[in-house]
Amino acid sequence: MIIIFLIQLIGLKERYGYRISDFYSINAVKNIAEHIVILLQLRGISKKFNDFNALNGIDFSINQGEIVGLVGPNGAGKTTLFNIISGRLKPSSGNILFEGKKINGLKPHRICRLGISRTFQSSRPFIKMTALNNILTGHLFGKGFRLHTRSEDVQMALELLEVVGIPHKAETLAEDLTLSEKRRLDLARALATRPKLLLLDEVAAGFSPVLVKQAVQLINRVRERGVTILIIDHFLTLSLKVSDRLLVLDHGEKIAEGPPNKVMKNREVGRAYLGLQHQKD
Ligand SMILES: Nc1ncnc2c1ncn2[C@@H]1O[C@H](COP(=O)(O)OP(=O)(O)OP(=O)(O)O)[C@@H](O)[C@H]1O
Ligand SMILES: [Mg+2]
Numbered sequence: 001m002i003i004i005f006l007i008q009l010i011g012l013k014e015r016y017g018y019r020i021s022d023f024y025s026i027n028a029v030k031n032i033a034e035h036i037v038i039l040l041q042l043r044g045i046s047k048k049f050n051d052f053n054a055l056n057g058i059d060f061s062i063n064q065g066e067i068v069g070l071v072g073p074n075g076a077g078k079t080t081l082f083n084i085i086s087g088r089l090k091p092s093s094g095n096i097l098f099e100g101k102k103i104n105g106l107k108p109h110r111i112c113r114l115g116i117s118r119t120f121q122s123s124r125p126f127i128k129m130t131a132l133n134n135i136l137t138g139h140l141f142g143k144g145f146r147l148h149t150r151s152e153d154v155q156m157a158l159e160l161l162e163v164v165g166i167p168h169k170a171e172t173l174a175e176d177l178t179l180s181e182k183r184r185l186d187l188a189r190a191l192a193t194r195p196k197l198l199l200l201d202e203v204a205a206g207f208s209p210v211l212v213k214q215a216v217q218l219i220n221r222v223r224e225r226g227v228t229i230l231i232i233d234h235f236l237t238l239s240l241k242v243s244d245r246l247l248v249l250d251h252g253e254k255i256a257e258g259p260p261n262k263v264m265k266n267r268e269v270g271r272a273y274l275g276l277q278h279q280k281d
Contacts, residue, residue, distance in 0.1 A: 069239025142193025
């Protein structure tokens with residue numbers, strides 16, 4: 001029995017980054033092992049804007065430690081789904097469970113403090129603030145703010161600048177950063193809230209192949225920190241390289257989900273998403 005739990009511990013540590021000190025008893029191991037199976041669950045999520053169905057009965061789950069790509073053509077409902085998960089919009093029907101608890105109806109800051117953070121399709125830093133202060137602002141709304149002194153907060157923000165690859169930009173005003181640097185800052189600010197689940201909306205849109213390669217490395221670094229990631233990626237530039245699974249939306253419907261190689265062979269995805277008229281089996 002004990003050997004089985006030790007094997008579980010080693011597996012959890014490798015995959016999710018838990019420390020041995022996180023486990024004090026066999027019950028704790030059991031709880032966490034049960035915990036890690038499903039982090040986020042969407043049950044029949046629909047969203048209507050007047051008579052328009054932006055989302056229609058979406059069922060989907062994300063397991064702890066996964067990277068999932070949320071893909072689909074323009075207007076498929078991807079950002080609307082992020083807005084619903086993060087509390088900016090209320091679903092017209094359906095439920096969202098995070099770590100087994102219903103979160104629909106909660107305000108965005110409450111959802112953020114539970115451990116869900118996001119970036120926006122268009123970069124939104126506080127442009128008149130330095131990169132460092134932007135990150136500190138993210139930290140203010142996240143978990144654990146009151147537990148740290150100012151110098152510890154600054155240390156954390158500097159470390160995040162390092163993680164996202166712009167350590168030399170700490171004192172630069174956000175308005176003076178390039179697009180790629182602003183996206184990195186968005187990511188650092190989102191990470192500063194200490195999320196368990198990170199929602200990234202078109203984080204590599206407009207990136208050159210070199211920047212995409214850097215973004216792949218960056219996302220893998222974030223995963224190594226134990227963060228689960230749902231990434232909107234209209235053009236599949238990142239998601240095919242980093243995702244364990246894809247969720248494909250079209251006209252507010254889920255049309256496919258599964259491993260990227262399998263999903264990309266799906267007839268309906270080829271037709272609806274890539275615009276292919278005839279695909280041979
Ligand atoms: N607040 C709103 N009021 C009315 N319609 C909306 C609203 N937000 C989104 N929509 C509509 O819902 C549909 C889905 O929009 P959404 O932004 O979620 O698509 P998307 O998949 O993110 O597309 P894109 O790849 O262009 O970002 C679109 O037809 C959009 O016009
Ligand atoms: Mg969008």
